[in-house]
Amino acid sequence: MGKTLYEKVWEAHNVGTLSDGRTQLFIGTHLIHEVTSPQAFGMLRDKGIKVKYPERTFATVDHIVPTDDQSSPLSDPLAEKMLQELRKNADEFGITYFDLASGKQGIVHVVGPEQGITQPGMTIACGDSHTATHGAFGAIAFGIGTTQVRDLLATQTIAMAKLKVRKVKVDGKLRPGVYAKDVSLHIMRLLGAKGGIGFAYEYCGSTFDNFTMEERMTICNMAIEGGARCGYVNPDQTTFDFLEGRPYSPKGEAWQERVEYWKSLASDADAVYDDVVEINAADIEPTVTWGVSPDQGISIGELIPDPKNATSTAEKASFEEALEYMKLPAGAPIKGTKIDVAFLGSCTNGRLSDFREAAKYLKGHKVADGIKAIAVPGSQITAIQCKQEGIDKVFEEAGFEWREAGCSMCLAMNPDKLIGDQICASSSNRNFKGRQGSSIGRTVLMSPVMVVAAAVKGELADAREVFDVA
Amino acid sequence: MSEIKTVVGKAVTVAGNDIDTDRIIPAKFMKCVTFDDLAEGMFYDVKVNPNTGELTDHPLNAPKHAEASIILTGENFGCGSSREHAPQSIYRNGFRAIIAESFAEIFFGNSITLGMPCVSASSEDISALSAYVAENPETEVSIDLEALKVSYADKSFPVELPSSAKMALTSGRFDPLTELMSNGAAIEKTAEALPYV
Ligand code: SF4
Numbered sequence: 002m003g004k005t006l007y008e009k010v011w012e013a014h015n016v017g018t019l020s021d022g023r024t025q026l027f028i029g030t031h032l033i034h035e036v037t038s039p040q041a042f043g044m045l046r047d048k049g050i051k052v053k054y055p056e057r058t059f060a061t062v063d064h065i066v067p068t069d070d071q072s073s074p075l076s077d078p079l080a081e082k083m084l085q086e087l088r089k090n091a092d093e094f095g096i097t098y099f100d101l102a103s104g105k106q107g108i109v110h111v112v113g114p115e116q117g118i119t120q121p122g123m124t125i126a127c128g129d130s131h132t133a134t135h136g137a138f139g140a141i142a143f144g145i146g147t148t149q150v151r152d153l154l155a156t157q158t159i160a161m162a163k164l165k166v167r168k169v170k171v172d173g174k175l176r177p178g179v180y181a182k183d184v185s186l187h188i189m190r191l192l193g194a195k196g197g198i199g200f201a202y203e204y205c206g207s208t209f210d211n212f213t214m215e216e217r218m219t220i221c222n223m224a225i226e227g228g229a230r231c232g233y234v235n236p237d238q239t240t241f242d243f244l245e246g247r248p249y250s251p252k253g254e255a256w257q258e259r260v261e262y263w264k265s266l267a268s269d270a271d272a273v274y275d276d277v278v279e280i281n282a283a284d285i286e287p288t289v290t291w292g293v294s295p296d297q298g299i300s301i302g303e304l305i306p307d308p309k310n311a312t313s314t315a316e317k318a319s320f321e322e323a324l325e326y327m328k329l330p331a332g333a334p335i336k337g338t339k340i341d342v343a344f345l346g347s348c349t350n351g352r353l354s355d356f357r358e359a360a361k362y363l364k365g366h367k368v369a370d371g372i373k374a375i376a377v378p379g380s381q382i383t384a385i386q387c388k389q390e391g392i393d394k395v396f397e398e399a400g401f402e403w404r405e406a407g408c409s410m411c412l413a414m415n416p417d418k419l420i421g422d423q424i425c426a427s428s429s430n431r432n433f434k435g436r437q438g439s440s441i442g443r444t445v446l447m448s449p450v451m452v453v454a455a456a457v458k459g460e461l462a463d464a465r466e467v468f469d470v471a
Numbered sequence: 472m473s474e475i476k477t478v479v480g481k482a483v484t485v486a487g488n489d490i491d492t493d494r495i496i497p498a499k500f501m502k503c504v505t506f507d508d509l510a511e512g513m514f515y516d517v518k519v520n521p522n523t524g525e526l527t528d529h530p531l532n533a534p535k536h537a538e539a540s541i542i543l544t545g546e547n548f549g550c551g552s553s554r555e556h557a558p559q560s561i562y563r564n565g566f567r568a569i570i571a572e573s574f575a576e577i578f579f580g581n582s583i584t585l586g587m588p589c590v591s592a593s594s595e596d597i598s599a600l601s602a603y604v605a606e607n608p609e610t611e612v613s614i615d616l617e618a619l620k621v622s623y624a625d626k627s628f629p630v631e632l633p634s635s636a637k638m639a640l641t642s643g644r645f646d647p648l649t650e651l652m653s654n655g656a657a658i659e660k661t662a663e664a665l666p667y668v
Contacts, residue, residue, distance in 0.1 A: 016661045019650055021639040027661045029668065037554060039504035053658075057668070065502065079502040086504045120667065130553040130577060144553035146581035147506075152648055158658055160647040162635055194489055195547040198576055228550065230576050251667075262666050294489050315546075315594070319488055412552075414498045433493045433551060440497065440516035 003269025006122075006235055007166050007201050010141045010266060014124045016158055023160045029123035030140075031058040031153050033096075034109045035065055035083040036414070037128030041150035042090040054157045055095040059118055062087055062101065063108045064414045068377050068404035071101055080415065094154070107380020107406045110134040110348035114218065115382055117247025121236035121263040126153060131348050131430065132231075133224040137217035138244070139236035139266060141201070144225065164230065165199055165275035170206035173282035178465035180358075181216035182350060182428070182448035184208070184280075185223040186288040186298040192278065194296040197229025200275070203268060204234050208282045214243040215354040222349045223430050226295040235267035289461060290432045290446040291335055292323030297432075299335060301451070301463045307331040326434055327443050328422065336461055340445070341423040343374040343456035344437075345401070347411040350428035350449045351379030353386045359449040360395040362468040368400030369459030375402045375417065377409040401456070413438025426455035474643035475586055478568040478614045480540030482623075483530050484601040485514070490544060491551030492578060496560045506559040513560040535608040542569045543601045545594075549578025558582040568614050570597060570621065570630065583636045586645050588616055596621075596628035616641055 016025040038060070045052070052058065065080040075081040084101075091098035099105040099112055106112070110131050113119040121139035126132060128150045135142035149159045169188060189196075202224050209217065217234045224232030234240075241260050244250045251259045286300030299306070308324070308331060311317035324331055329338065345351070345359060356376065368374045376396045378384040384406055387393050393403045410417040411429040418438025419425055425437055425444050432444035445461060454464035464470060500512030517529055526532045542561065548571040549557060558581045561569070568588045582589045600623060604610050612623045616637060619630050632640075639645040662668045 013665060014661065016654060016657045019647060020642070020644060021635040021647075023635045023647075025651060025654060025657075027658060027665070029665065036501055040506050040555075043505055050652075054662070054668075064498075077502075083502060083504060123667065128553060128555075130551065132553075144577055146553055146555035146558075146577060146584065148555060148581065148584045148646070152651055155648060156651045156655075156658060157662070158651050158654075160651065162633070194550060195573065195575070198547070198573065226551075228547065228575065259666065294491075315488065322487065412493070412498045414501060431491075431493070431551060433491045435497055435516045436493050438498070440521040 002273060003271035005166050005203060005268040005272045005274065006139055006233060006266050007141060007164070007203065010122055010124060011163060013122070019160050023162050025158050026124060026161045027158050028126045028153055029057065030118060030125045032109050032113055032125065032127035032132070033058060033060045033150065034129065035062045035087045037147050038150055039083065039086045039090065040147045041154060042094070044151045045154055050155045052094040052096070052154045057157060058096045058154065059099070059113070060087060060091050060096050061099040061106050061109050061112050064408045064412065066101065066407040067415050068407045068409045068417060071405050077416070104381050107383065108348045108351065108408055110222065111352060111379035111383065114138065114214070115247070115380055117244050117250035120244065120250070121240060122266045126159065130225045131222050133229070134218050134222040134348055136221040136224065136231050136233035137214055138240055139233055139263065141231055141233065143231040164201045166203055167197070167200045167276040167278065168203050168205060168274040169278050169280070171204070171208040171280045171282050172206040173208060175208065175282050175285060178287055178450065178470040179285050180448040180450065181212060181219040183285050183288045184282070185220045186290065186295065186446065187285045188280065189223065189227045189296040190288070190298045191280070192227050194226065194294045195228040197224065197227040200229045202229040202232035203274070204232055209234055210237070213354060214239060215352045218352070219349055223295065226430055236263045287448065287451055287464060289335060289451065291327065291329060293326050293432055293434050294323070295430065295432060295446060297323055298446070301336055301461065303335065305329050305331055305333050305335050336463060338461040339424070340372065340426045340455050340460060342419060342425040343368070343372060343452050344410045344425055344427040344429065345449050345452050346377030346379065346409050347429035348379060349430040351377060351383065353383050355428065355449040356387050356392045357390065359453045360392045362450055362464065363399045363453045363457070364395050366399055366457045368456045372456055372459050374400060374456040375404055375410065377404040378406050381406050410437050412436060426452045426461065428452045475588060475640040475645070476616055478541065478588060479611055480567060481536070481538050481608060481610065482541040482543050482600065482604045482612045483536040483539035484543045484605065485531065486545065488545040489547045489550055492549055492554050492557040493551055495549065495557040496554065501554065501556050506556065506563070509556055509560040510563040513564050530605070540565050540567045541612055541614070542566055543597055544569065544571045546572040548574050550575035553577045555581045558585050558587055562587050570614070572597060583639060583645055584647070586640065588614065588632065588640055590614060590630035590632050592621065592628055592630045
């Protein structure tokens with residue numbers, strides 16, 4: 002009987018069984034950022050414990066950095082303190098740190114792949130739920146809590162129970178104007194925000210075979226929004242081409258050897274899955290969320306759900322709660338809903354290809370009057386690449402603010418926040434209540450091209466109509 | 472670490488499904504380098520009216536529930552961000568257990584490591600308990616982690632807890648660090664066999 006990639010990687014990293022029955026799992030790569038790591042270093046210091054494999058941890062700063070003025074010291078003293086703390090911890094424990102001055106700083110899930118740190122067959126953990134992103138490379142990657150960050154620093158292992166594996170197979174060609182983000186929102190709509198609890202998702206099928214690494218990352222990134230702690234795509238030539246020549250990728254003879262190893266990790270044709278879901282790519286439309294959970298999505302042409310049509314009392318209550326918060330009318334078209342802010346960025350959709358695709362359509366258009374529109378590259382390297390291609394100019398000429406790299410308005414731990422009940426067309430991954438910095442702020446998730454369409458129209462719009470996509 | 476076999480206390484309801492960790496602790500409270508001062512931020516946007524700055528009429532604000540140490544809630548509690556700030560803020564407000572229809576995985580793991588049991592029960596049983604404590608806030612609710620049973624007044628209902636979490640809590644080994652550290656040789660052996668380490 003064949004094995005899935007998940008099983009092969011799990012077995013290779015299995016140190017042993019702990020007394021409570023969980024596995025002690027070796028973690029090949031540990032990524033850290035400023036929000037969830039300082040407490041862990043504090044715990045190590047309290048106990049006088051050293052970091053076991055400092056060369057296997059990589060740090061960057063992303064959540065709290067301002068995206069307008071990053072000069073030192075940061076204007077927010079609390080943010081500055083967190084920055085200093087990370088610097089101190091990296092220094093003291095001998096950890097590689099991509100600081101603001103390094104030219105390599107960025108959102109941790111953009112930096113790892115960009116540097117070639119993220120590789121197939123690794124176990125990767127980070128105190129951040131969107132670590133699932135790295136699964137795009139055929140890694141088993143997941144978010145952990147801060148106490149586990151401590152465990153990982155101290156031992157390079159964590160205690161974990163094995164997950165089941167669900168195959169999510171998407172076949173066919175996406176229609177024009179439909180993107181990886183739409184696939185992700187569509188999967189969540191089908192399987193629900195908690196449908197993936199207890200599972201790792203193996204994304205496969207011809208749609209995934211044809212996807213770029215960026216597209217695969219967008220979907221693995223949001224595995225966690227569907228409850229799956231990790232999602233992965235089997236490594237293939239697209240993966241190897243992406244990695245070849247990156248700073249941390251194997252070089253010379255080692256490269257070819259490693260590629261052979263990576264190939265051997267892909268799920269076997271006769272692997273057995275705990276569940277299989279099949280989706281037809283042609284069924285997917287440009288999708289937007291209407292509620293306060295990422296699974297509350299509809300296609301741009303649909304009507305906002307009416308609680309009257311809910312299939313259970315629990316569903317009715319959640320529809321009502323979402324509509325009340327979002328201040329949206331049940332049963333009305335979602336298209337045409339006025340927006341206040343447009344945000345293009347985040348670890349879901351803040352990569353070069355996202356800005357490139359959005360700029361292709363934005364060129365020659367203007368952001369509607371009264372709309373605050375910001376574009377925030379996912380990393381300093383992404384920012385430079387965009388500048389080299391003149392993408393920043395396209396955004397600025399259209400009326401977007403072009404910012405420095407960071408998480409920014411995805412969770413608004415920096416100064417980029419919604420005000421009051423502003424409604425934001427956002428390329429990020431969470432539309433939770435209060436997510437974008439105002440406790441009554443509203444978020445509508447969508448693809449980057451849909452964000453720029455909304456910015457241009459000043460309302461939720463079908464990008465295919467706004468930009469004549471055929 | 473001490474063994475956790477039962478949790479006894481008063482309960483309060485935080486109604487709703489899919490309550491995410493941004494709700495439990497908004498990001499603005501995460502600008503900190505220790506977990507020490509997280510108590511205040513717990514459910515801040517639920518407890519404080521954003522327009523008036525006044526306390527809402529949420530049960531968490533009700534004086535009759537001031538002593539509560541058990542949270543009752545719905546499905547997929549703790550979804551979203553992996554922030555351990557969420558269970559830490561709950562724990563630092565004196566809560567010692569959560570009864571929900573289901574839990575998000577990372578939140579669940581974080582809570583168990585902290586020694587805060589998260590047990591699941593049916594929607595009906597939780598609703599009944601919730602209605603009862605709303606009327607009788609002084610009720611002692613007892614969670615028996617060995618028998619996997621919740622009792623209050625003259626009633627009881629079964630709860631679920633994965634066996635590894637049950638074992639970890641009831642044996643007092645919910646913080647795995649010591650055990651993880653004791654396997655240094657096995658860790659090194661595993662590392663050496665990996666082509667990339
Ligand atoms: S961009 Fe958003 S989701 Fe991604 S790591 Fe930053 S805060 Fe988290």
